[in-house]
Amino acid sequence: QVEVQWWHSMGGALGEWVNDLAKDFNASQKDYKVTPTFKGSYDESMTAAIAAFRAGNAPHILQVFEVGTATMMASKGAVVPVAKVMKDAGMKFDQNAYVPAVAGYYTAPSGEMLSFPFNSSTTVFHYNKDAFKAAGLDPEKPPTTWPEVALAAAKLKASGHKCPYTTSWVSWTQLESFSAWHNTLFATKNNGFGGLDARLAFNTPLHLRHIENLANMAKQGLFVYKGRGNAADAVFVSGECAMMTGSSALYGNIKRNAKFAAGIGTLPYYPDVPGAPQNTIIGGASLWVMSGKKAPEYKAVAAFFNYLSQADVAAKSHQRTGYLPVTTASFDLTDKSGFYKDNPGTNVAVTQMIRKTTDKSRGVRLGNFVQIRTIIDEEFEGIWSGKKTAKEAIDAAIQRGNEQLERFQKSAKM
Numbered sequence: 424q425v426e427v428q429w430w431h432s433m434g435g436a437l438g439e440w441v442n443d444l445a446k447d448f449n450a451s452q453k454d455y456k457v458t459p460t461f462k463g464s465y466d467e468s469m470t471a472a473i474a475a476f477r478a479g480n481a482p483h484i485l486q487v488f489e490v491g492t493a494t495m496m497a498s499k500g501a502v503v504p505v506a507k508v509m510k511d512a513g514m515k516f517d518q519n520a521y522v523p524a525v526a527g528y529y530t531a532p533s534g535e536m537l538s539f540p541f542n543s544s545t546t547v548f549h550y551n552k553d554a555f556k557a558a559g560l561d562p563e564k565p566p567t568t569w570p571e572v573a574l575a576a577a578k579l580k581a582s583g584h585k586c587p588y589t590t591s592w593v594s595w596t597q598l599e600s601f602s603a604w605h606n607t608l609f610a611t612k613n614n615g616f617g618g619l620d621a622r623l624a625f626n627t628p629l630h631l632r633h634i635e636n637l638a639n640m641a642k643q644g645l646f647v648y649k650g651r652g653n654a655a656d657a658v659f660v661s662g663e664c665a666m667m668t669g670s671s672a673l674y675g676n677i678k679r680n681a682k683f684a685a686g687i688g689t690l691p692y693y694p695d696v697p698g699a700p701q702n703t704i705i706g707g708a709s710l711w712v713m714s715g716k717k718a719p720e721y722k723a724v725a726a727f728f729n730y731l732s733q734a735d736v737a738a739k740s741h742q743r744t745g746y747l748p749v750t751t752a753s754f755d756l757t758d759k760s761g762f763y764k765d766n767p768g769t770n771v772a773v774t775q776m777i778r779k780t781t782d783k784s785r786g787v788r789l790g791n792f793v794q795i796r797t798i799i800d801e802e803f804e805g806i807w808s809g810k811k812t813a814k815e816a817i818d819a820a821i822q823r824g825n826e827q828l829e830r831f832q833k834s835a836k837m
């Protein structure tokens with residue numbers, strides 16, 4: 424039996440999902456065995472894999488969040504393009520079977536798909552229907568605009584809620600997806616798709632207005648910052664916070680663990696901005712195949728990816744987790760099964776993502792993006808704690824972030 428090591432960052436309900444996928448694949452045939460290992464957060468597993476690669480013991484498959492995409496793409500010697508892995512294994516691999524917004528993100532300018540679209544998410548609005556009822560808000564009508572979010576937050580606060588609104592992934596929800604949703608650039612050069620000389624651009628009047636609004640909400644106790652990454656996920660699921668912006672993939676966790684009725688709405692926007700809402704952008708992760716392994720091991724990886732792509736397997740994954748259906752067939756299957764009708768809100772991520780994208784809204788692909796997100800977190804924490812104005816933090820984040828982009832541009836051998 425050929426063994427395949429798979430490093431991932433899926434905890435809780437998502438960790439069980441990943442383990443089930445490996446178990447079901449292993450049971451479906453006799454030649455290969457996939458072993459998933461949880462390696463901590465997305466940041467942590469990427470750092471661990473880079474160290475392991477240097478030491479010569481990288482896993483076969485590494486799950487990397489979208490933020491690490493440009494770094495992986497530039498690490499040419501360390502990875503094998505997924506299209507090549509599939510072709511070499513003699514596996515039928517139709518790149519057109521994948522949802523364009525997802526596939527496009529993981530495809531090189533040459534048209535070759537570099538990583539396997541596994542768990543793509545997007546930004547949505549989660550809310551606690553019970554808390555809405557208690558505050559006199561309509562539980563079937565989530566706020567759809569930022570002014571409405573502020574009004575709902577005030578009502579929730581008045582009803583005694585200590586954390587009316589919070590957010591996970593500050594940069595992803597409040598800057599990156601926020602920009603695309605308003606058809607505005609987050610970074611120049613079409614958010615990095617157009618070249619390594621891209622620079623951060625989230626200092627427009629619209630960005631400033633939004634971050635100032637959030638700062639005011641924080642001052643009034645309407646927005647409560649709960650930490651970096653997905654730290655806020657847990658406080659929404661526990662019921663501590665009544666509304667949050669975060670990943671569509673929180674759905675599985677909410678369904679499993681929340682003791683209240685939860686709803687999903689679209690990412691809020693400013694209704695006076697022409698072109699808004701446009702589309703939201705991709706989050707989540709993809710699977711990268713590491714170099715230096717033996718041919719039969721790559722065959723095993725290809726067989727596993729082929730299994731994951733099957734319409735029924737991919738559809739089940741989507742319905743269980745809230746990640747997007749990654750192939751058109753898995754979307755059709757889910758739609759025909761009546762899943763979206765039976766589970767209101769589960770279609771939000773899909774409809775936000777399948778809209779036609781523009782050059783400004785296709786996604787964000789930047790070098791040293793992991794470091795840039797940390798810089799944004801650091802600077803914006805100054806806002807939430809009242810030490811910096813929105814403008815000071817935005818300007819500092821852009822200046823420090825651009826230094827990272829310059830450094831990446833110099834070092835990249837693309």
Ligand SMILES: O=P(O)(O)OC[C@H](O)CO
Nearest residue numbers: 488490544670672706707
């Ligand atoms: O929680 P996930 O897996 O949807 O990922 C969220 C963000 O995209 C991470 O950058």
